[in-house]
Amino acid sequence: MKPEPTVISIVTDSSVFCLGLMQFLRQDCGYDGELIHQDIEAAAASIRAGELDILIIDEAATPRVEEVRKLGVLLPRVILTSERDHAGTNLELIKSSVCSLYGARWSEQSLVDQFKIIHQCPVPRKLASPICAACPLDNTWRPQELPLTPRELAVFKRIGDGLHPTEMAGELGISIKTVEAHQSNIRYKLGLESSAKLRMQAARWRQGRLISVPEPDHSRG
Numbered sequence: 001m002k003p004e005p006t007v008i009s010i011v012t013d014s015s016v017f018c019l020g021l022m023q024f025l026r027q028d029c030g031y032d033g034e035l036i037h038q039d040i041e042a043a044a045a046s047i048r049a050g051e052l053d054i055l056i057i058d059e060a061a062t063p064r065v066e067e068v069r070k071l072g073v074l075l076p077r078v079i080l081t082s083e084r085d086h087a088g089t090n091l092e093l094i095k096s097s098v099c100s101l102y103g104a105r106w107s108e109q110s111l112v113d114q115f116k117i118i119h120q121c122p123v124p125r126k127l128a129s130p131i132c133a134a135c136p137l138d139n140t141w142r143p144q145e146l147p148l149t150p151r152e153l154a155v156f157k158r159i160g161d162g163l164h165p166t167e168m169a170g171e172l173g174i175s176i177k178t179v180e181a182h183q184s185n186i187r188y189k190l191g192l193e194s195s196a197k198l199r200m201q202a203a204r205w206r207q208g209r210l211i212s213v214p215e216p217d218h219s220r221g
Contacts, residue, residue, distance in 0.1 A: 007034045011043045011057040012081070021056065028108065029115045040064045052076040054118060059083075062094045069097045077118045084208030087141045089157055091208075100137035103208075114140065144210055147189050155182040159199055160206030190214070 008031070010018050018037045025031045033053075038046065040061040046052050047068050055075070057065060059082040069075055078098040080091075087101050099121075100114045114137060123131050148156060151172070158168045165179045172179070183198065191214040192198045201211045 007036060007046075007052050008054040008056065009036050009038050009043050009046060009052050009076075011038055011040055011055065011061050013058065013060075024108070024111070025115065029112055029119075031115070031119070044068050047075060048073050050074070054079070056081060062098070066094055066097055077121060077123075079114060079118065082208065085210040086144045086208050088143055088208030089160065089206050091141070095141060099132075099135070101140040143208070144205060146205070146211075147213060148186060152182050152186050152189075155179060156186055156202050157206065159183070159186075160202035162199075162203075 008025070010021055012018050012021075015037070022035050022037075025035065040057075041064075043052070043055065043057070043061075044064055044067075047055070047065070048071075054077050055065070056079045059080055062080060065075065065078070075097055078100075080094070080098045080101050082101060082103055083105075084101070084103045085105060086103065091101070099118055102111050102114060117135070117137055121131075121135075146153065146156070151174075154172060155168055158171065163171070165176050165183070168179045169176045183195070186192075187195070187198050190198070190201065190211070192201060205211050
């Protein structure tokens, strides 16, 4: 059986959240190892020293962890906590450094399941390995599903990135008129009345916020 991790570090500005999480890990997850509350600088130093087994960190602090990773330091297994409703599409730069995402409004059972998988993981640190690629925690990075075709979704993502139709057309290898047709279809499927609302909803979705999706209209030909 895999030995108990030595140290779990929790990096958050909220002492209340930290204490609640520590209690949750003890009572609901059955963890009886060492738990510490650190600021990001202390956690970065602990990572460099190889002292942490699991890091539970707030999204706001992840740029500092990414800086440490770029120094060639092997990271602990990482759970990212966030106010997001879903992963969105703007976390790709840090995804390679983090095992899973846990949203503040997600179920407690979701966190229990994530912790069990990470706690029992045979990989000692976060690695870009075949084991990591096949990990069920990869499901936590899925954005909200939308009733769009793959090409419409590609356009929607780029709308959220703030790209102009000309730029989208260049990236996707299609004409501007085709981009505009996709935008029209997306607006219809998402029940949006204007291009401005389309841009706003695409940006929200990109940032991990849920957007309303109307029931499909099967009467349209």
